[in-house]
Amino acid sequence: MKEFQPISVRGAIGTYRGAFTAIFVISAFVNLLMLTGPIFMLQVYDRVLASNSVPTLLGLAGIALMLYFVGGLLDILRLRALTRIAMRVYSRLSGPAFRANMKMPLIAGRRAAGVSPYRDVEAIRRFLGSPGPAAICDLPFMPAYFLIIFVFHPWLGMLAVAGGIFIACLVVTNEFLSRKPSKNLSESSGLQSTLISSTRRNADVITAMGMGDSLSNRYSGAVEQHYQRQQAVSDHSNLFSSVIKMLRLMLQSAMLGLGAYLVIQQEVTAGVMIAASIIMARALAPIEQAVSHWPSFVASRQAAGRLDETFKACAEAGDTAGLPMPKSTLRVEGLATAAPGEQDLFLQGVDFELNAGDGLGVVGPSGSGKSSLARALVGIWPSLAGSVRLDGATLDQWSLTERGRFIGYLPQDVELFEGTVAENICRFAAEPDIEAILQAAEAASIHHMIAGLPEGYQTQIGEAGTLLSAGQRQRLGLARALYGNPFLLVLDEPNSNLDTVGERALTDAMNAARARGGIVIVIAHRPSALAAVNKTLMIQNGAQVQFGDRDEMLRKVVPAQRSTAQHRSKIDAV
Structure with missing residues (x-):
């Protein structure tokens, strides 16, 4: 018997590998159904307007409405599944985290003051239950969207790929630049929690000796430091999110402009021009969503690393099974x-x-x-x-x-x-x-x-x-x-x-x-x-x-x- 069973964050999440596979399959259908809008626009411009057929328009509208409804249901199902997986992982990690929280002061002493396994588990739960994992599941389908645009016209496809590569480089840059600010933010949050718990535990001493103002000022300083670090992380995240959103809109307009040129040259139809612009926007949307949830992802990843180190430090060597109670x-x-x-x-x-x-x-x-x-x-x-x-x-x-x-x-x-x-x-x-x-x-x-x-x-x-x-x-x-x-x-x-x-x-x-x-x-x-x-x-x-x-x-x-x-x-x- 071990007091701390060997466990890791990867192992806890990996237990639900089948559920994540199902979510990925659902994501495939969601992304397939996201083509409903572009295809509907393509058919309206190239078929309905050319034939002036109201029955055709009504039939296409009915099919599009049904597909939109199915896509919405699948997206709701995907988010609900992520929420439940997040709670299952939270439940699986919370017990070891609670025991580690008790044992860390006996292992690391004063250096354990900023370590909060329970807060790390909460950070992992928040990310897994957010739309962030859904956006990550959508990323592998970007090449399929680019391939469809290539089918429309090679020039349109090259513009889409160039834009996607540029935005991907921004995402990688964001990853490297966000690590240290996120780590500093986690440390300042831990200091606040430690100060709050210690003052609550010693409220009688603080009140009796008039230490409230001094500790309140100290806490205000900790809050100010946390605020500055939170502001730095938020500003960094908002900067990249806004830049990527701006680039997505620019690329969408560029796709529309290039499509218009090709329509003038009679190389594509007007429906293709509209459809390519919409597909381009859809292809880049997961990147924009992933970047908006990037601070949560980085915090979750850092929390997972700390938890694994904590669980490893708290793991005990195997005891002697069946050893009798001492009596001599x-x-x-x-x-x-x-x-x-x-x-x-x-x-x-x-x-x-x-x-x-x-x-x-x-x-x-x-x-x-x-x-x-x-x-x-x-x-x-x-x-x-x-x-x-x-x-x-x-x-x-x-x-x-x-x-x-x-x-x-x-x-x-x-x-x-x-x-x-x-x-x-x-x-x-x-x-x-x-x-x-x-x-x-x-x-x-x-x-x-x-x-x-x-x-x-x-x-x-x-x-x-x-x-x-x-x-x-x-x-x-x-x-x-x-x-x-x-x-x-x-x-x-x-x-x-x-x-x-x-x-x-x-x-x-x-x-x-x-x-x-x-x-x-x-x-x-x-x-x-x-x-x-x-x-x-x-x-x-x-x-x-x-x-x-x-x-x-x-x-x-x-x-x-x-x-x-x-x-x-x-x-x-x-």
């Missing part, structure tokens, strides 16, 4: 880690082993690397050296979903999701275990608190749990970490927002986890968090300093800290 040991061997996408080590030289039922308290000054260790232990940050092994197997030998069955994690900043209390506790499982939810709530000692909410476990907590206090969010996060009785429980500053009752409940939960054979690791600044552990690890300056029995280490560390404090007070007195 945690072994950390020479671990070194850094933030995703970075090479500067935040932590190195960590080496310890814990057995089932052990509890480890990780202590040290702020910024020493304690949270970095917690992230590495649960697989959020990469192991740049050494390894984290559970029962001898490294974390990457399980899929992310399987890891979730034996890992519980409570970060410093508890992030809850919009939904019910029960959904947040069970980690939004598709088939939640009600008994396991109640058990986790009881273990975190929040069952009575939840029962007192307006709708109990079905209470909606709002975006990021805004309807709960900081302490309630932390205890709800603890219940989420305890859901399913995980073997490895990692708690990062779990008592930072807890009162005395909450700290007692935390200690009871940690003791219960150890009693059932789990391993508990707690990052702590306050000594009360160490009441439920039997071992202690000290980290300073991004490196392991000591590891051993809790009581023995505290006997060594506390006197040393007191001695240091007394020494400092003497210096201050002097």
Whole structure:
């Protein structure tokens, strides 16, 4: 099983190859029926006017009307089919894009700020559902129109081919000149999205500290930059679109003028003159339509390239199928880690082993690397050296979903999701275990608190749990970490927002986890968090300093800290 199945944009679109073939066949009939107008004009000028036959005119008009109707229906069918294909491709890519969106920050770190797989999928959907693909399907039929004009007269055909070649050169030029502006536009759009999401996520901090005006000015600057890039892309597209439209009209008039000359020379009929002009306009129309949709096409192509790179970066090596859940040991061997996408080590030289039922308290000054260790232990940050092994197997030998069955994690900043209390506790499982939810709530000692909410476990907590206090969010996060009785429980500053009752409940939960054979690791600044552990690890300056029995280490560390404090007070007195 792979967490990210190998997928590519080309593969997703290629799944509907048969549908695109059908659209191409429909396009062939649409282009054939587009000859209805020129042929009708040809017959009117050369047959009806020559014979003064009203019945002939009525018969030709009836046939033309029927063909126009059929052509219109086929064109509607083609556009409807493209819309449905676009939604199918969107549906096929949206799941992998959503998962990649979650994983990219853990792979590229801060460099993932401008990467938005979901926005790229939307760009592909917009193009596939637009008339742009239909115009592209019409392009291969241009030579057929030129051939018909050649049949009318070689001079007319040469004029049509020369005009088509010149316009094609403009299209190629437009392609090369539009790449960089379109890429810049996509980047500025990503910056805007990142700023919007971050300000929404931190609205309380922004409001409390009066940062709204500053961030609003920053956003205005981003909008101005995006506006300038959007204007550059639009001006570029409009320039080529207008030039090609002007050339098409000029060529149509030139075809009419050359046809008139040939009529005067009695080399073609007046009907041929009119028909050639109309066919010329129809032959060049797909180019004009394609150019008008060119920015969307370029954005879609660039989005497809980014998506393929993102999917490739997020693809995981195959895990070991059938690997049992760990239940005995945690072994950390020479671990070194850094933030995703970075090479500067935040932590190195960590080496310890814990057995089932052990509890480890990780202590040290702020910024020493304690949270970095917690992230590495649960697989959020990469192991740049050494390894984290559970029962001898490294974390990457399980899929992310399987890891979730034996890992519980409570970060410093508890992030809850919009939904019910029960959904947040069970980690939004598709088939939640009600008994396991109640058990986790009881273990975190929040069952009575939840029962007192307006709708109990079905209470909606709002975006990021805004309807709960900081302490309630932390205890709800603890219940989420305890859901399913995980073997490895990692708690990062779990008592930072807890009162005395909450700290007692935390200690009871940690003791219960150890009693059932789990391993508990707690990052702590306050000594009360160490009441439920039997071992202690000290980290300073991004490196392991000591590891051993809790009581023995505290006997060594506390006197040393007191001695240091007394020494400092003497210096201050002097």
